[in-house]
Amino acid sequence: MTPVVHTLRERLLGLIAQNGPMTVAQYMAAALYDPLGGYYARRAMLGADGDFITAPDISQMFGELVGLWCAQSWMDMGRPAPFQLVELGPGSGALMSDIRRATRKAPGFCEAAQIVLVEFSAPLRERQQAALGDSATWAARLEDVADGPAIVVGNEFLDCLPIRQFVRAPDGWRERLVGAGDNGALVFGLALAPLADDALIPEPLRDAPEGAVAEIAPALPAFVAQLAARLRAHGGRALFIDYGTPATTAGDSLQAVRAHAKVDPLDAPGAADLTAHVDFATLAQISRAAGLDVAGPVAQGVWLRALGIDARAQALVQARPDKDATIARQHARLTAPDEMGELFQVICLSGPGLPPPAGFDS
Numbered sequence: 001m002t003p004v005v006h007t008l009r010e011r012l013l014g015l016i017a018q019n020g021p022m023t024v025a026q027y028m029a030a031a032l033y034d035p036l037g038g039y040y041a042r043r044a045m046l047g048a049d050g051d052f053i054t055a056p057d058i059s060q061m062f063g064e065l066v067g068l069w070c071a072q073s074w075m076d077m078g079r080p081a082p083f084q085l086v087e088l089g090p091g092s093g094a095l096m097s098d099i100r101r102a103t104r105k106a107p108g109f110c111e112a113a114q115i116v117l118v119e120f121s122a123p124l125r126e127r128q129q130a131a132l133g134d135s136a137t138w139a140a141r142l143e144d145v146a147d148g149p150a151i152v153v154g155n156e157f158l159d160c161l162p163i164r165q166f167v168r169a170p171d172g173w174r175e176r177l178v179g180a181g182d183n184g185a186l187v188f189g190l191a192l193a194p195l196a197d198d199a200l201i202p203e204p205l206r207d208a209p210e211g212a213v214a215e216i217a218p219a220l221p222a223f224v225a226q227l228a229a230r231l232r233a234h235g236g237r238a239l240f241i242d243y244g245t246p247a248t249t250a251g252d253s254l255q256a257v258r259a260h261a262k263v264d265p266l267d268a269p270g271a272a273d274l275t276a277h278v279d280f281a282t283l284a285q286i287s288r289a290a291g292l293d294v295a296g297p298v299a300q301g302v303w304l305r306a307l308g309i310d311a312r313a314q315a316l317v318q319a320r321p322d323k324d325a326t327i328a329r330q331h332a333r334l335t336a337p338d339e340m341g342e343l344f345q346v347i348c349l350s351g352p353g354l355p356p357p358a359g360f361d362s
């Protein structure tokens with residue numbers, strides 16, 4: 001007898017039939033991380049011929065500048081040896097490869113760096129292994145990385161944290177839920193009752209007008225607490241780059257991307273990447289409360305310029321004049337305000353006693 005294989009959508013419908021509608025966070029966690037049908041467990045297609053392309057895969061300039069930033073941070077930290085160089089959600093491995101290449105000229109850095117890649121996805125681990133070989137080790141969670149001073153980087157990592165959504169109704173805030181519609185479809189709906197109190201809603205949004213959508217990332221406080229405990233005990237700093245807003249703003253930012261196009265987030269769970277904008281104001285606030293020093297957020301374009309992307313692009317063009325147009329295009333994609341330059345924000349979270357990090361002055 002052939003075993004009945006249920007798609008993730010069918011299994012979610014089964015859960016909904018049993019327990020009632022689920023939160024957007026529960027849906028997002030299943031669509032991304034379900035061991036059998038989740039996007040990162042199964043598909044995880046990054047790059048030009050995959051579902052989405054990220055800054056490190058657009059141009060080597062991105063990872064090189066992040067590498068210089070890491071080297072500067074390591075010097076700021078007093079050149080600890082060894083130290084943990086941790087990347088959260090390394091995707092194709094391109095960022096860490098470029099960091100390594102760019103830091104070869106920083107005496108002592110590569111010898112001292114113990115590279116740890118924190119990766120959930122088995123197919124992506126394989127890809128990272130092919131890119132980095134024996135120079136890295138892998139961990140499932142930040143908690144599993146050995147103690148000691150650390151530099152942590154995460155590009156498009158925090159946008160994977162599942163979010164809950166709330167909609168302002170006439171009688172208060174109601175949670176947006178995922179339930180069963182007609183013909184086996186998943187549909188959005190609202191909780192039958194409004195929230196008993198507004199404490200869950202980010203403070204700046206509590207009086208938002210009817211129809212406004214508020215989002216929270218329930219796992220963020222525990223993640224920051226974990227990072228803060230580490231950076232405070234052993235020293236170091238973390239750099240996060242993601243799309244999001246410097247201030248807490250209302251709006252539905254849940255998005256599903258497949259083959260470089262936006263698709264309906266409920267259409268085929270596990271077949272598309274699901275992300276949400278990072279609320280950098282809340283991240284900064286939680287991090288300060290956890291005892292970290294916060295620099296930024298600043299726009300990615302501003303940060304890359306402060307670190308010297310214009311000069312780096314010029315040097316690349318000098319080496320390869322035939323690539324002039326390509327390099328100009330890559331530079332614009334990373335920095336232009338109407339491309340990634342403003343939509344993406346950069347924030348630095350530091351343990352105590354470090355000087356201001358590079359790139360955040362303006």
Ligand code: SAH
Binds near residue numbers: 154
């Ligand atoms: N940083 C890469 C990839 C971004 S995609 C780049 O910029 O190209 C998100 C990455 O985070 C993927 O590698 C994904 O598998 C990983 N990821 C998502 N959630 C994770 C989690 N909870 N723990 C570990 N890795 C995770």
